[in-house]
Amino acid sequence: MTETRKRAMRWSMLGVLLLSLILPVGAYFIATSPSVTAEEATNPRADYWREVRSGQQENAYTAVTEHSAGTVLIQSSGQNWRQLRNGPLATYGGMILIAALVVITLFYLLHGKVKLEHPRTGHTLLRWNSVDRLLHWVVAIGFIVLAVTGLSLLFGRALLIPVFGKEGFAAYAQIARDMHHWIAPVFAVALLLMLVLWIRNNFFNQTDVRWFAAGGGILKEGHPSAGFMNGGEKMWYWVVFFGGLAVCISGFVLYLPIFGQTRPDFQLSHLVHAGFAVLWIAASFGHVYIGTIGTEGALEGMVTGHVDESWAKQHHDLWYEEMQAKQQIHPPKEGKVSAEATGDVVSSGAS
Amino acid sequence: MAKMKFLCDTERCIECNACVTACKNEHEVPWGVNRRRVVTIDDGEPGERTISVACMHCTDAPCAAVCPVDCFYTTEDGVVLHNKDLCIGCGYCFYACPFGAPQYPQTSEYGARGKMDKCTFCAGGPEEDHSAAEWEKYGKNRLAEGSLPLCAEMCSTKALMAGDGNLVADLYRERVTRRGGRADVWGWGTAYKG
Numbered sequence: 001m002t003e004t005r006k007r008a009m010r011w012s013m014l015g016v017l018l019l020s021l022i023l024p025v026g027a028y029f030i031a032t033s034p035s036v037t038a039e040e041a042t043n044p045r046a047d048y049w050r051e052v053r054s055g056q057q058e059n060a061y062t063a064v065t066e067h068s069a070g071t072v073l074i075q076s077s078g079q080n081w082r083q084l085r086n087g088p089l090a091t092y093g094g095m096i097l098i099a100a101l102v103v104i105t106l107f108y109l110l111h112g113k114v115k116l117e118h119p120r121t122g123h124t125l126l127r128w129n130s131v132d133r134l135l136h137w138v139v140a141i142g143f144i145v146l147a148v149t150g151l152s153l154l155f156g157r158a159l160l161i162p163v164f165g166k167e168g169f170a171a172y173a174q175i176a177r178d179m180h181h182w183i184a185p186v187f188a189v190a191l192l193l194m195l196v197l198w199i200r201n202n203f204f205n206q207t208d209v210r211w212f213a214a215g216g217g218i219l220k221e222g223h224p225s226a227g228f229m230n231g232g233e234k235m236w237y238w239v240v241f242f243g244g245l246a247v248c249i250s251g252f253v254l255y256l257p258i259f260g261q262t263r264p265d266f267q268l269s270h271l272v273h274a275g276f277a278v279l280w281i282a283a284s285f286g287h288v289y290i291g292t293i294g295t296e297g298a299l300e301g302m303v304t305g306h307v308d309e310s311w312a313k314q315h316h317d318l319w320y321e322e323m324q325a326k327q328q329i330h331p332p333k334e335g336k337v338s339a340e341a342t343g344d345v346v347s348s349g350a351s
Numbered sequence: 352m353a354k355m356k357f358l359c360d361t362e363r364c365i366e367c368n369a370c371v372t373a374c375k376n377e378h379e380v381p382w383g384v385n386r387r388r389v390v391t392i393d394d395g396e397p398g399e400r401t402i403s404v405a406c407m408h409c410t411d412a413p414c415a416a417v418c419p420v421d422c423f424y425t426t427e428d429g430v431v432l433h434n435k436d437l438c439i440g441c442g443y444c445f446y447a448c449p450f451g452a453p454q455y456p457q458t459s460e461y462g463a464r465g466k467m468d469k470c471t472f473c474a475g476g477p478e479e480d481h482s483a484a485e486w487e488k489y490g491k492n493r494l495a496e497g498s499l500p501l502c503a504e505m506c507s508t509k510a511l512m513a514g515d516g517n518l519v520a521d522l523y524r525e526r527v528t529r530r531g532g533r534a535d536v537w538g539w540g541t542a543y544k545g
Contacts, residue, residue: 073390073404074541078447082413153419153441161421170420170437177439257442257464266446 081267089271090154093278097151100282104289111218114295116310122332124306125323135194136302142187147281149176154274184255188248195241201229202237207318228319236287243280247273306330354410354429355472356516356543357503358523359403361535363510366391366401370502370511374405377473377501378490384454386470387502403502403511406431406452406470407542414444414453428494429516430472435488440464449541472513473500516543 128136152160152173161169211217211231214224224230229237250273253261261269292299297311309329312320323329366389374380374387387405408431415423415431422437423444433444442464444453455464466488475492478485485492493501503513512519520536527534 073392073402073451074449074538075451076449076541078413078449082417082447086416157419157421166421166434166437170422170439173420174439177441254442263446266442270443270446 075263077264077267081271084271085154085274089274089278090158093274094155096278096282097285100285104285108289108294113293114218116296116308117314118310120297120311121309123309124330124332125309125312125320125328126305126330127301127307127312128305130305132194132197133302133305135190135197138190139187139194142183142190143284145183146180146187147277147284149180150274150277151281152176153180154278181255184251188251191240191244191248195237195244198237199241202234204231204234207231208234223314223317225318226316227322228316230316232290236283239280239283243276243283246276247280250276353515353517354543355408355514356429356519356539357405357407357472357500358512358519358539359537360510360512360523360526361400361402361537362530362532363508364389364401364403365508365510367507370403370506373501373505374470377493378471380490381456381468384456384468386452386454386468388451402537403506404450404452404538405502406448406472407450407538408470408472409542410544413447413449417443417447419443424477426474428472428474430474430494432471432474432476432489433467433469434477435466435468436477438466440466450538470500473498 153176156169156173156176160172163169164172205227207225207227208231211224211226216230216232217223250269253265253269254273257266290298291302295315297308298315301307301311309320312323368389371385371387371389375385378386380386387403389401389403392400392402408425408429410429412423412425412431414433415421415425418433419441420437420439422434423431424434425431440455442455444467445455452469453467454469455467471489471492473491473493475481475485475495476489478488480492480495491501493499498504500513503511506512512522523534523536
């Protein structure tokens with residue numbers, strides 16, 4: 001009997017111990033579950049104004065006077081926009097732009113220009129026809145003007161007012177703003193045409209995978225094979241594609257404030273517009289570098305339309321072979337090198 | 352120095368819109384621009400509230416923080432003013448302002464907005480006091496002649512108060528103490544905190 005009694009006592013002691021631990025914890029769940037008393041504890045007036053502030057009661061507003069502010073009583077998102085624009089956008093945007101310039105400068109100093117491995121032969125290939133070139137340069141010049149004027153609005157207060165003074169900068173900023181507005185539509189149309197015309201050359205394939213695996217011939221020695229467009233050029237195309245669409249669409253929302261856009265629409269559009277533009281500008285430094293001083297013989301392709309045989313063999317061997325098969329390689333004109341070969345007419349057979 | 356503030360007593364405002372009219376008339380504000388407006392919440396329902404809203408002349412003004420040409424300045428009296436000669440009509444202050452104060456005479460053609468216009472606390476602008484240029488661009492400068500903003504001066508129920516923030520707060524506190532209930536210093540948390 002004593003044995004069973006002892007066992008019962010042991011179990012009941014354990015039960016008391018467990019319950020004494022669990023019950024206070026249970027009280028926690030009871031206290032934190034939503035209850036009538038908790039609801040009554042808040043101040044209904046304070047709740048009311050909190051709702052007004054958060055914009056939940058926006059539809060309940062009325063006002064006699066016609067007002068461009070509509071019947072908005074208070075908008076809190078403006079402060080978020082201010083902090084995002086003056087904070088991360090300006091800080092990180094500026095850092096990214098400077099970092100891009102520093103990296104390119106260092107690369108140029110350490111690696112130097114990518115020179116032609118073989119001397120020019122004078123034989124040329126038509127790389128960009130007159131429509132390609134026209135679109136490219138309209139977009140390029142537009143891009144530079146839009147970038148300079150746009151960045152002036154973001155960084156001008158910090159960088160240019162100390163130089164020009166408030167009056168001087170305001171006069172410039174007014175012209176910059178107007179130029180941004182007038183050039184934007186031309187730029188957008190030319191950009192969209194260019195993207196449509198060039199898209200078929202820019203889908204990635206197996207050659208590009210190998211091109212990237214070989215580091216584009218920059219990180220490792222030797223030139224990986226490439227067709228008309230190499231992997232890097234295709235990557236730049238898609239940066240322009242997605243960056244361009246984001247900037248153009250958000251720009252359009254900001255451009256014409258006549259579709260009943262609300263302040264949050266403007267705020268979001270501005271952040272998308274400026275954010276993507278800064279990234280695009282930083283990336284464009286790389287494109288400009290590679291297309292001009294970074295690669296011997298590259299710029300003449302977009303200026304005259306024609307590139308030298310040696311350049312084509314070195315950078316776009318598969319395209320060169322293709323053109324060779326089509327007999328599209330032009331001999332030098334009157335003994336002059338490709339600089340004079342501006343004609344667009346493809347007449348390899350006749351000459 | 353004094354810090355000028357607006358306070359609208361929502362228990363007293365009767366939505367007569369006289370402040371709006373007085374402001375437009377006093378400054379000959381351009382068509383389509385209302386420096387002050389009266390907003391009603393839950394119109395016609397129990398607990399309806401009416402508030403007269405204009406530029407609150409914030410302590411840390413968001414408009415001034417985002418202006419790309421830095422055209423805003425705060426006077427010795429704590430009034431936030433702007434220089435229309437510098438303004439390029441970019442719209443950033445309009446995006447940032449919590450109270451919907453900045454407005455533009457044009458809103459349509461190709462984003463051209465014209466120079467921003469807003470409440471000056473009847474303190475004119477950067478031009479010489481009472482000059483023709485000041486009147487043309489910013490309206491009357493009542494503060495310079497020792498008067499307070501007309502909207503508050505002529506408010507029939509004295510719902511709208513304008514002046515030194517400490518005096519205004521004292522008057523309002525006394526008012527709330529007498530009548531009971533809670534204090535509603537609408538917009539002060541946003542405009543004057545910190």
